[in-house]
Amino acid sequence: MFLSYLWKLRFFTRRFWVRAALISSFSFIVAACAPLSGFLPFGLNDRIDTEALSQLLSILTNSMLAVTTFSLSIMVTAHLAADANATPRAHRLLQEDGRTQTVIATFIGAFVYALALTVMLNADLIAEGEVGLVYLATVAVLGVIVVAMLRWVAHLVGLGSVEETIRRVEESARRCIDARIDSPFFGGRELTFVPDDVTAIRSPAFGYVLSIDTAELQRIVAQRDRKFYLACKPGDWVRPGTTFGWISGDGLEADERSALVAALAIGDRRDYDRDTSFSLVVLTEIAERALSPGINDPGTAIDVVGRLTRLLWAIPVEREMAEPTAPDVFVLPIDLSEIMFRTLDPIARDGRNFVEVQMCLQEAYRTLASHDRPAAGKMAAELSKRLEAYCRNEVMLPEDADRIADSGIGRSEDSH
Incomplete structure (x- = not known):
């Protein structure tokens, strides 16, 4: 179950707005810590007034709006180029590019940060004698923006090109193969035959198999001293009624069957993470x-x-681990x-x-x-x-x- 939650968390953090929201929330943290400005050394709080902070925030707001708009247009153009010259499936891989998301999220987050602090400043939510810490935090944000811009310029060199797209797809394939090398049969054992006394577990929906939580399957079958035999792998297309596995024995309870089905993640599109092919x-x-x-x-x-x-x-000849993490789950080899x-x-x-x-x-x-x-x-x-x-x-x-x-x-x- 933990692996299932971790897999869902990875998908959640890949969403663009999540990173932008995290950076934007920094403005509220800074505003909440503003009363601590009096503890700054060297009398820094006395040297900084509201006007200096307001000018700095104004520069940040105006510049980040233009930079964000420009960067988004570049990103969309690069993605469309990859879609047209490579394949739409590669376009989805570029959408999940962590560096692009982080850089643009930094720009958007900095814009929202400066805008939120400007509103707070104008609404007198930040007192006159509490701007020192906010000013220093804003300078730190400027430093982060400079680093992000330098990384963005270096990243733009090949963004959207066919060669860069091919390289990224190959890296994705390499990661998937390496993961299978590190964990043969997803931590289970090789499926060589299926006994007769088994109960079929069927898919509840249409879609592609995205992930199979063998650790959760092991937990379920170990409670009843049973075995589970997987009939599918990530990337397979299933429909309602498709057998995706068998569990030894009979007399399966409804909640146990539901738990087994929940260990199988199904989506409408294939995913790069665990789908080897x-x-x-x-x-x-x-x-x-x-x-x-x-x-x-x-x-x-x-x-x-x-x-x-x-x-x-x-792609290796898979051999079972000396100590499988899911010894009662049997998986088809590649x-x-x-x-x-x-x-x-x-x-x-x-x-x-x-x-x-x-x-x-x-x-x-x-x-x-x-x-x-x-x-x-x-x-x-x-x-x-x-x-x-x-x-x-x-x-x-x-x-x-x-x-x-x-x-x-x-x-x-x-x-x-």
Whole structure:
């Protein structure tokens, strides 16, 4: 249950207004501490009057309004560029960019801070002899704004570009894969079979599986000395009645069934956090967009294929932890073959007229054929044959098609 609440808290803090509200609330804290101005050393409180504070707040209010408006316009333009040139799914990843949210929230928060203190000052809620601490706090806010501006300028260099978007999506995929490496089977055990004496637990709604709280499932089943067998994974589409798992035994009570269902988070859109394949699919979509006739950019597709190869190679052969955190929860292993098919085959299909893209894909297949998972080698060989078929069924010079076929798995190895 704690992990479920923590996951919801992470989503809550990603909302833009949350950060802006936290910074804006600083004005009320400063106003409440204003009576402590008399304790400032070196007689600072006596050197600062209301007029000096009012001028400083006026400068801050006017400048932050312009800076915030300008920054928001840049952010919207960058997001629209990523949406148009990459993929709408990458646009959602940019929306959750912590640095962009923090910088713009700082600007908005500083504006609200100065505006709120100006109102308090004009309403005589801050006494004449209590402005010293407020003035120093405002100077500190100015320092924070300067740092935020410098970070914002450095951040704008690649914001919204295709290369920067690809890098962010790859980082998201890397984090998800690393999390799965650190916690194989989400802390549970590998699901190899499902016994007969089980009770199905079904999904209550339409949507994508966003997160599965295996710790909560473990807590529930441990109370009854049962086992739970997961039939789905983050990223799967479910509908009302879809079986997402089985619990051993029968005689399941209604509240226990509700608790098991509550451990499954369902949403209307896939999420980057725990969905291992989602970021990889988004990279594929970027490559497909680059290969479209309107853009015609095979270089981007080749870049994506290289990144996908690195990420797919990093997906490990999962082995159970020595001491699983959820020993009574059984989870399906990552299906690397399925991920390979869903990510690399669409690029081969849409890039069938680009010799350089096909050669790059054949190199990727040869690399993945030596993966520790035997199934990955079989899938790589199948994808290599499909790529050859794509080329021969399209308008391509016979010699180019032969080059691609000769570089495929099997033929290239025989030639060495």
